[in-house]
Amino acid sequence: MTSRTGRAILGVLAIVTVGAGAGPALAQDGSAEARLRKVEAEVRALQRTVFPGPEGRFFQPEISGSSQGQTTAAMPSTTAVTDILARLDALETQIQSLTAQTENNTNALSQLETRLSALEVTGGTTSGQGGGPTASQDNLSAMTGGASSAQTAQPPAAGPTAARLAAVQEIAKPQTDDAGDDEYSYGFRLWDAGFYPEAQQQLTLFVEKYPDHWRTTYGRNLLGRAYLDAGKPAEAAPWFLKNYQADKQAARAPDSLLYLAEAMIASKDTSRACIALAEFADTYPAIAAGRLSDQYEGNRRKVSCN
Template identity: 50%
Template sequence: MSASLLSPMPAAAQDDATRLRKLEAEVRALQRKVFPGADGKYFEPQITPAQPGPAPALAPSTGPVTDLLTRMDSVETALSQLTAQTEVNQNALRLLSARLETLEAKARAYEAPMPVEPDGGIGDGTPLAAKPSPKPATPGSAAQSAAAKAPVKPAAASATSSTGAVASGAVERPNTGDAGDDAYVYGYRLWEAGEFVAAQKQLVAMLGKYPAHSRATYARNLLGRAYLDNGKPREAAEAFLKNYLDNRGGARAPDSLVYLSIATLKLGNKAKACEALEEFRLVYPNEAAGRLANLSSETAGKAGCK
């Protein structure tokens, strides 16, 4: 009997075991169809999903203080950029306002009526007429000679004299209450009387004391004419050029350009004289076609300008 137990199982028994396993597998498959949940409540699934891998390690987060400092740095950077842009805008606005004020001042100067020169003035731009020289006394009695000489002495002042009319008090000092205007008018009267040196001193003093006065453009132009009439074309050219450059919208800036051409022509530089006249025609077309037309045309003819 022992031998029979130890003997190998017959082939039929092995086939039964195989068939049993096959039936169990089919039953499990049928259960999966009947119970599609496949959650392991009724049976264990044959195929299990792969286990998820470990989550990647996250970088250690910074603390709240570090985050706050980072945000504050960002805010400070943005604020500094905004401040810089504001300063740039303010500077541009300031420059724009200054330029606008300059343009408005020039516009007002062009629109303002031209002041009237005292005692007939030099509004037409023509040079001062030369004073007639005294005629020599005719032979006769001593009384006739004295009578002929008496009225001639006050008017016989030379171009470089600083006495004559000034010493005799023939040039009256105005007193209208406007000290700057009075100083200019007195300088003009000295120039008109032929006291060119005295007129130069008076006009220089007036410009030094009242540089922003409305008569300053007149005084600078007249100072140049006093130099020119006194035989100093170089000093005259400097005065005329300064008057034009300092205030191109001034009432006597056009005159100064024309007289700058005249002074430069007296210095023997015809090319520069023509340049000054060309500048005058471009910048002041109204004066070039109006009150200074004759003087500028005459000067252009002498200089040989095209």
């Protein structure tokens, strides 16, 4: 955009040119007029894009032929040069306004894209349960959907405090000839002390590193309990189900099936809780009447099964 001083100089040159010869001056005025009308038309088109009106209509452009006519009528003594300068002033004002509005629109779009990106990341944070069991062919196959249902995204957990780290470090890890049993026993000690997240991490490490160890049935069952005791029944349920399905004769298989019922009760899923309780009574009648009778009857009193 030419500065006002530059336009003034051009104006003086135009006046000199007019004085030198009327024919060339008229030709230059006609050329300038045509260029100005072209620029004004482009500004009006841009104005309609940046300042759209409601329902598909557009605001009237601030630069129009009638306003030019009024300006000319109000200033009958102006020369062609001063009229050009006035119209250039109007064009500069409109372009500045359009530029400002365009910048505002660009900033608003940038903020909207940032918010959408954040929502996509957040929305995406529902997560299934990794490492969960596959469905069996018996009546517990219906458990899979409820036991490993997606969880709403949780905010990032704050890091452990110095006092908690010190307390965890006070729990000694056994050092025996059976490394697998040492890993399980350390997880048990963490769980027994109420350090559930640490126990979950330790027991997960154990069951993944020693899938065939004689303690693995204890490890999967205790891992489920570490989630259940932490108030996360949906994360606990897959471990209980997996431990039962892996080997129904294993030492902690009946315990896991009964805890699976507890996880379903905690999730307010009565139908699946009843399935687990019925399976437990059918598969382990002696244990239901003996070692785990109190826990079994306590769970039955919490739900109404057909």
